[in-house]
Amino acid sequence: MTTQELQLDTLQWITDSRQVGEHRTALSGQSVFFAIRGEHHDGHEFIGELYRKGIRYFVVERSALTSDRRTELLNYPEAQFIETDNSLHMVQALAAEHRRQFRIPVIGITGSNGKTIVKEWLAQLLSDDFEVAKSPKSYNSQLGVPLSVHQLNDSHTLGIFEAGISRSHEMQALEAIIRPTIGIFTNIGTAHDEGFRTYKQKIAEKLRLFIHAGTLIYCADYVDIDEEVNMLLRAVNAHMRFITWSMTGKEAVYQASVQQDRLTLIGPNGAITLTLPFTDPASVENLIHCLVTMLTLRTLDADSLQNRLNRLRPVSMRLELKEGINNCVLIDDSYNNDVAGLQLALSFFNQQSTRDGRVVILSDVLQSGQPESNLYEHVASLLQANNVRLFIGIGPKVSANRRFFADNSLFFETTDQFLTLFQVSSLRDSTILVKGARPFSFERIINRLQRKVHGTLLEINLDALTHNLNYYREKVGTEIKIMVMVKAFAYGSGSAEVAQLLQFHRVDYLAVAYADEGVSLRQHGIELPIMVMNPAPETFATLFEYKLEPELYSMRLLREWGSFMTSQPAQTEATSPVHLKIDTGMHRLGFLEHEVPSVVDYLTTCPMLRVATVFSHLVGADEALFNSFSQQQYDTFLRATTELESGLGYRPTRHLLNSAGIVRFPDYRLDMVRLGIGLYGVESSQIEKDAVRPVGTLHTVISQIKTVPAGESVGYSRRGVLDHEARIATLAIGYADGYDRRLGNGVGHVWVNGTRCPTVGSICMDMTMIDVTQASAAEGDDVIIFGDEIRITELAQQIGTIPYEILTGVSERVKRVFFKEGN
Ligand SMILES: *Cc1c(COP(=O)(O)O)cnc(C)c1O
Numbered sequence: 001m002t003t004q005e006l007q008l009d010t011l012q013w014i015t016d017s018r019q020v021g022e023h024r025t026a027l028s029g030q031s032v033f034f035a036i037r038g039e040h041h042d043g044h045e046f047i048g049e050l051y052r053k054g055i056r057y058f059v060v061e062r063s064a065l066t067s068d069r070r071t072e073l074l075n076y077p078e079a080q081f082i083e084t085d086n087s088l089h090m091v092q093a094l095a096a097e098h099r100r101q102f103r104i105p106v107i108g109i110t111g112s113n114g115k116t117i118v119k120e121w122l123a124q125l126l127s128d129d130f131e132v133a134k135s136p137k138s139y140n141s142q143l144g145v146p147l148s149v150h151q152l153n154d155s156h157t158l159g160i161f162e163a164g165i166s167r168s169h170e171m172q173a174l175e176a177i178i179r180p181t182i183g184i185f186t187n188i189g190t191a192h193d194e195g196f197r198t199y200k201q202k203i204a205e206k207l208r209l210f211i212h213a214g215t216l217i218y219c220a221d222y223v224d225i226d227e228e229v230n231m232l233l234r235a236v237n238a239h240m241r242f243i244t245w246s247m248t249g250k251e252a253v254y255q256a257s258v259q260q261d262r263l264t265l266i267g268p269n270g271a272i273t274l275t276l277p278f279t280d281p282a283s284v285e286n287l288i289h290c291l292v293t294m295l296t297l298r299t300l301d302a303d304s305l306q307n308r309l310n311r312l313r314p315v316s317m318r319l320e321l322k323e324g325i326n327n328c329v330l331i332d333d334s335y336n337n338d339v340a341g342l343q344l345a346l347s348f349f350n351q352q353s354t355r356d357g358r359v360v361i362l363s364d365v366l367q368s369g370q371p372e373s374n375l376y377e378h379v380a381s382l383l384q385a386n387n388v389r390l391f392i393g394i395g396p397k398v399s400a401n402r403r404f405f406a407d408n409s410l411f412f413e414t415t416d417q418f419l420t421l422f423q424v425s426s427l428r429d430s431t432i433l434v435k436g437a438r439p440f441s442f443e444r445i446i447n448r449l450q451r452k453v454h455g456t457l458l459e460i461n462l463d464a465l466t467h468n469l470n471y472y473r474e475k476v477g478t479e480i481k482i483m484v485m486v487k488a489f490a491y492g493s494g495s496a497e498v499a500q501l502l503q504f505h506r507v508d509y510l511a512v513a514y515a516d517e518g519v520s521l522r523q524h525g526i527e528l529p530i531m532v533m534n535p536a537p538e539t540f541a542t543l544f545e546y547k548l549e550p551e552l553y554s555m556r557l558l559r560e561w562g563s564f565m566t567s568q569p570a571q572t573e574a575t576s577p578v579h580l581k582i583d584t585g586m587h588r589l590g591f592l593e594h595e596v597p598s599v600v601d602y603l604t605t606c607p608m609l610r611v612a613t614v615f616s617h618l619v620g621a622d623e624a625l626f627n628s629f630s631q632q633q634y635d636t637f638l639r640a641t642t643e644l645e646s647g648l649g650y651r652p653t654r655h656l657l658n659s660a661g662i663v664r665f666p667d668y669r670l671d672m673v674r675l676g677i678g679l680y681g682v683e684s685s686q687i688e689k690d691a692v693r694p695v696g697t698l699h700t701v702i703s704q705i706k707t708v709p710a711g712e713s714v715g716y717s718r719r720g721v722l723d724h725e726a727r728i729a730t731l732a733i734g735y736a737d738g739y740d741r742r743l744g745n746g747v748g749h750v751w752v753n754g755t756r757c758p759t760v761g762s763i764c765m766d767m768t769m770i771d772v773t774q775a776s777a778a779e780g781d782d783v784i785i786f787g788d789e790i791r792i793t794e795l796a797q798q799i800g801t802i803p804y805e806i807l808t809g810v811s812e813r814v815k816r817v818f819f820k821e822g823n
Helices: 003-009 043-052 067-073 087-099 115-125 144-149 171-178 199-210 223-236 281-297 302-311 339-352 372-385 396-400 415-421 443-449 462-476 487-491 495-504 515-523 537-545 555-566 593-605 624-648 659-664 792-798 803-809
Strands: 012-014 031-034 057-061 080-084 106-110 132-134 158-162 182-185 215-219 241-246 254-259 262-267 270-275 319-323 329-332 357-363 390-394 410-412 430-435 457-461 481-485 509-512 530-532 549-552 576-581 609-615 653-655 672-675 696-708 726-731 749-752 755-760 768-771 782-786 815-820
Touching (some): 106 115, 106 199, 144 158, 270 302, 329 443, 339 430, 390 415, 457 462, 495 515, 537 555, 549 555, 653 672, 749 768
Parallel strands (some): 031 057, 106 182, 182 215, 215 241, 241 254, 329 430, 357 390, 509 530, 576 609, 609 653
Antiparallel strands (some): 457 696
């Protein structure tokens, strides 16, 4: 390692430009940015931006340094550029070097499920004995692992890191970085995994994490893991200790048995019996892994183990966005209270909020492993770098270090004190991050700040949206652009929040139906180019003011826009991007092929209009029945665009496919595709229907339950006559919320605590009755109208419509709540 590289070890590592706030701070001078090229982005594009924000050290890839880029870099005279072949490999190598400086026990965790929970629980359970460094959330990737391990410092006495891989040959790099002394293999799923040839190969690859470990802990009931361990590890590492456990009587170091919430563990030092805080099978497995690991590290008696188990809290994987009082948005993150977690949560500000006021409410940071003054100085500079307007610190330690924070910051010794002394109603129009260690009970603060919603809400899973976006991106590859349709309130999912996520993930274009939808996006800080599909002449001035780009579909509209633009003052040099729609068979909007010469003629007289894109729409992209018609539309489209191009003398971006088309017609992808319903979780071609994840879950609650005798009727017009005595529950949702009236009288079902329950009688405007005789149900219980268990496609089929109608039918009076799973 060169001296230059060694020096990088002492700096703060940045790999995502979005982590860096607008203002330059002491921290920016002590940071190095690794420009990494991924499938969808290139870190080298952000060097200028980061330089302006005060970053001075950059690791760049030689092959990315074209002569243009080298010229660009000359504009940053104070920067130091460290050239390398591969920036990711450099991060990994530096992290591996960093790891080698520590001679402490390090636990490495891999497996299909439970990695994050076992890690979080172990950190909680071992906090009395160790200063723990751990991966934030599920930072377990090729990049996440080095960033996690780089946090190790001299005060730590234990490291706990997780490693996740998605294809073969990835574990080797992670092994060198984590170098676990103790390994935990949680379990192995049976799911088919594209990145691996076989199931056994997947196990073998994961086992590579442990080749240098002294101890390996796993459950011998996974016979395939047991076999591969015996074959691969026992052979290469004669000194390794294998600490196995079994619940089925297999040969193992610990025999475990569970009766209700009582666990008995029989091991080398006799038997102990403990009461478990969680009893579902996955939690039991995770808990046994934790207990066996604790007994491996320490001699602990049953009382002490029980004490610690009693303090254990469930691990919430979510970072939730909630609607707050006075038009505030709350980011509720009580999951991680370490500095790395704070950094992640702050980067969520940049992702979600375009509001001005950023407020952070933070408790003492427990177990940071750093001297207090370093810690709070670091926290303060993170806040400053992320434009936090108001900081509220709660707890004796953060209060004692108030000198590091901005002058307007407020400090309270306890949560109670904050709740009594601080006027929460003084917070308005802000995004508020609430983050506290568990003993501070910050849920009470959330409770006070949260706006109460009526029982019906549509939950939008932002991670599922991202997953779906990535699925389509991978399908079309990097050369083809993506326009995302966010018309109709983003198919009912909430336009501003969805668009903010899409902007964060840097899609190429957005499209809306009407000008006012575009204006609303601009007002929420969306800067992506936006196409408006129905640009009425009355809205031209608005389009122009908000830089919205019209779709032009007729000679009339083309001329009107042309003369409008020509009459704008000071437009001599700028051009106006427009989008031309060709009608190739839908016969809705669009120029017919024979009109192309007139379009060209007009555009040559009006060079200010520049055709950014030209497109058409397939009438039956999702059905094989229409394949030959689709082909005919494609051919017509190609002829029309070729004629247009030769007339114009330049080549606009061409696009034809919607979501189903992306899956079914790889050959027609042209320069761009238009993603719609697939993003929102419905794969309408039904060919790869499990590749996308449902995004929305519509919830409601039970307002009342009563027992109604057989022969009585339920609801309007006595339609729901009961043939049995039934428990009838009334739900707080009706057709005015978007629960279609055709789903009444037993056609539709809802999900109540694990049971499908039919509707009874007609659906009313604000209420629906269901039969919960077969379910365990109580007043106030949550009910799912659609989501994972009841799919939108199923509802659509039952009432003879399409998923689009169900999605966009959820009325705007239903609150949208957004959340991230956190991994
Ligand atoms: C809505 C729309 C789409 C998206 O269609 P999906 O089937 O939802 O993918 C694509 N193109 C145009 C012109 C649209 O209006």
